Each structure stands twice: as structure tokens, then as C-alpha cells.
Amino acid sequence: MRLAGTAAALLVAVSGALAAEPKKHTVTIENMRYAPAAIAVKKGDSITWVNKDIFPHTVTAAGKFDSREIKPNGKWTYRAAKAGEFAYICTLHPNMKGTLKVD
């Protein structure tokens, strides 16, 4: 009985840990595009934007998050702390658009 209880507690602890395990995602910035342009993640996950262009870029959702200038070959990581759907742009090249969805 006690053993079963311990096992059950352990199982809950393990599954809880699995669910909470944050994931790491990558968005590549290349040829003046975010790839993928739309990404969906879970709260607590982190997303890294890697700039493979020869130009600087930004990842900016006004009032929500802002990478500032990411230099060529540079990268920027954001931890998705808030749920929601965020449209972002490159402020230097405002025709570049992306979306981050956080569940």
C-alpha cells in the first residue's frame, strides 16, 4: 500500500516534470524572411532567432518584445513567458513579418 502510494507520487512527479520541460525552438532569418514565419510554442519555451543574412535585423512586437539589432551571424533568444499571439516585424525592414503563438 505504502509502496503503491510512493509509486503513484513518483509517477505524478515524473509526468509533471515532463509537461513542464521547456522546449527550445529556432527561427532562421535568411533572405529577408523569418523561417518559419509562424511558430507556435508553449509557455516557458524559448525561441532563438538566428540571423544568417549579411544585414542586421530585429525581432520586434511593439510593447511586447524587442530584440534590438541582431547583427549578421548573431542571434537572440526570447523566453515565451506570456500566452497570446504576437505579430512581429523587423523594424529595419518593416516588410519582414512573423508571428509567435504562445499557448
Next chain:
Amino acid sequence: MNAGRMLLVALLAAAGAAFAQAPNDAQIAHIVVTANQVDIDAGKLAQKKAKRADVKAFGKQMVTDHTAVNKQAVALAKKLKVTPEDNPTSQSLKAGGDANVKKLKTLKGDAFDKAYVDQEVTYHEAVLDAIDKVLIPNAKNAELKALIEKVRPAIDGHLQHAKMVQAQLAK
């Protein structure tokens, strides 16, 4: 004929000339460097003279991006041991660019902003056309062709950006 028209005519002439006499790689390299330089010169002027912040920022970005492209183009020419060769298209581009800067220097405020942005729209359209009709089809060296293909999305992006600023100015 205004400066924008002149540049357009120069680039279209280059497109037409492709049938008679295709530019070689050394000439293509020269055209690429000249086309970038023309936009850098105009961008530098806009950084100093533009009235609106978004026009100034656009000019600054043109200087940054086109300088980056030219750095790559010059490095590639060096690597391939190609000496960029002056040619009629480069000369027309340079003459058109100089005429544009000269005209912009006489303008101020809203008139400067409008003339600069209108010209940037025309210029990037003409450059895109030249990339598709002249530069990519005639580039023999694979790395040179790859560089031009890599630059194309940036020119396209600049065109869209310029159109966005143009739409703001029209409000």
C-alpha cells in the same frame, strides 16, 4: 528628363543591350558595385537632409545594407581574381545617380522627402528588373550568380519598404 527616369532608362538600355552584347562577369561585378554605390550616396544625403524620421531611417538602412552587399561583392571579385570593368551601363548608372544627388541637394523638407522616396521606389524597381533580365542570366561564374541571387530578396525588401514610406508620405 528627371534623374529617376535617367536611371531607369540606363538600366533598361542595359537589358536591351543584353541581346546585342551581353556583359561579362567583370562588367557585371562593376555594375553591381556601382548600383550599390549610387544608392549609398543617395542614402547618405537622406540621413542628413530628410525631414521625417522614417525617411531618415530608410536612408540609413540603405547605406547599411548596400555597404554590406558591396563588401561581399568586392571580396568575391578579389577571391575570383576578377577586376571589375567599367562599362556603359555603369557609366549611365553613375551619371544618373550623380544627377539625382545634385537635384536632391536643391530640395528641402517635404519636397526632399518625396523626391528621395519616389526615386528609391523607381530605382529599386529598375534594379530588380536588371537583376532578372541582365545580371542573373548573363553571370557565368556560379559564385557571382549566387551573390546576385542572394541580394535579390534585399532589393525586393527595400522596394516594399520604400513603397510603405511612400504611402505614409501621401497621407
